[in-house]
Amino acid sequence: MFNLNNILRENIKRLKPYSSARDDFSGEASVWIDANENPFNTGVNRYPDPHQRELKACLAQIKGVKPENVFIGNGSDEIIDLLYRVTCDPGKANAIVMPPTYGMYAVSAEINDVAITKVFLREDFSVDAEAVLAAVNENTRLIFVCSPNNPTGNLVPIDVIETIASNFDGLVVVDEAYIDFTTSESAVSLIEKYPNIFVMQTLSKAWGLAGARVGVGIGSKDLLAVMDKVKAPYNVNILSQQVALNSLNDIEAFNAKVDIIVEQRDWLSAELSKLDIVEKVYPSDANFLLVKFKDTANLFQFLLDCGIVARDRSKEKWCEGCIRLTVGTPDENEMLVKALNQYFI
Ligand code: PMP
Numbered sequence: 014m015f016n017l018n019n020i021l022r023e024n025i026k027r028l029k030p031y032s033s034a035r036d037d038f039s040g041e042a043s044v045w046i047d048a049n050e051n052p053f054n055t056g057v058n059r060y061p062d063p064h065q066r067e068l069k070a071c072l073a074q075i076k077g078v079k080p081e082n083v084f085i086g087n088g089s090d091e092i093i094d095l096l097y098r099v100t101c102d103p104g105k106a107n108a109i110v111m112p113p114t115y116g117m118y119a120v121s122a123e124i125n126d127v128a129i130t131k132v133f134l135r136e137d138f139s140v141d142a143e144a145v146l147a148a149v150n151e152n153t154r155l156i157f158v159c160s161p162n163n164p165t166g167n168l169v170p171i172d173v174i175e176t177i178a179s180n181f182d183g184l185v186v187v188d189e190a191y192i193d194f195t196t197s198e199s200a201v202s203l204i205e206k207y208p209n210i211f212v213m214q215t216l217s218k219a220w221g222l223a224g225a226r227v228g229v230g231i232g233s234k235d236l237l238a239v240m241d242k243v244k245a246p247y248n249v250n251i252l253s254q255q256v257a258l259n260s261l262n263d264i265e266a267f268n269a270k271v272d273i274i275v276e277q278r279d280w281l282s283a284e285l286s287k288l289d290i291v292e293k294v295y296p297s298d299a300n301f302l303l304v305k306f307k308d309t310a311n312l313f314q315f316l317l318d319c320g321i322v323a324r325d326r327s328k329e330k331w332c333e334g335c336i337r338l339t340v341g342t343p344d345e346n347e348m349l350v351k352a353l354n355q356y357f358i
Contacts, residue, residue, distance in 0.1 A: 033063060035063065057250075078231055090121070090228065096155060107152050113165060132145045158186065164332065166296065211231070225253040277343060290307050
């Protein structure tokens with residue numbers, strides 16, 4: 014049975030967080046002399062709202078949850094790091110990842126001196142829930158499930174996530190960075206039933222705000238209260254909060270861009286499949302394609318010479334010969350196909 018108290022580090026449970034005069038006050042005032050700011054207006058002379066109240070309210074509405082279930086980080090990468098710092102005793106705890114997957118789960122674990130247990134996806138990139146649960150021991154605090162998975166592009170079915178969550182006493186982190194590129198169900202619908210499911214999304218992909226660094230966590234109020242204690246007080250800067258609010262208020266522009274990317278993904282997939290040098294284009298629910306080439310020895314350099322920077326994933330298990338290609342604008346995608354047409358093994 015999941016009990017949050019059992020997975021929190023003792024020092025974090027004891028922690029009295031940094032507090033500011035604005036923790037409980039966000040109303041109008043005529044004089045702000047509590048934070049040693051410079052009073053002269055530069056547009057950013059004031060600290061941002063440490064609790065990102067407006068942004069959380071907006072995200073909560075879009076995601077169909079309560080603001081108290083929304084956490085905002087300086088990108089999802091900050092959230093991954095916070096999850097380790099809140100739950101994993103350095104040198105003792107471990108986390109489970111399912112390669113080939115997003116690299117930061119393991120890098121962040123290493124930084125925090127947390128051991129990683131790798132349970133590889135099956136060759137068809139599906140999750141082996143039984144093997145994952147068999148790898149759990151008493152020091153396992155986190156299991157990372159990436160859906161759609163980077164770099165393979167496939168979704169993890171909701172029932173597989175439920176199986177893992179209902180048989181694990183730690184936290185299941187479902188990374189849905191690419192969820193807006195698919196019409197399949199999000200694990201957000203599970204957070205009420207499973208307090209040990211924490212969903213991560215981001216404004217870096219479908220929302221087009223990678224440079225603003227806005228990551229979104231959706232989970233239980235109790236877990237979020239602990240994460241709030243540990244995060245840097247002003248972890249999301251004022252400009253990013255404003256840019257995020259502007260974008261979130263223009264759902265039509267968002268939908269239009271996502272539609273183009275999804276349409277282009279399918280076009281690119283069909284075009285790449287026609288090429289002699291391509292062995293396989295994997296199906297994708299994300300904004301990228303994993304493509305297996307017959308020979309990648311010189312391909313990566315060839316693309317660079319054409320001014321195209323792609324991501325080489327060919328050194329990883331199950332991804333031998335694979336390059337990951339992000340779906341670009343229609344012009345960029347055409348350039349890519351044209352370039353690959355010039356490549357001969
Ligand atoms: N999760 C996955 C699966 C990703 O692929 C990425 C970015 N490549 C991230 C998280 C990081 O997102 P953010 O920009 O919000 O830090």
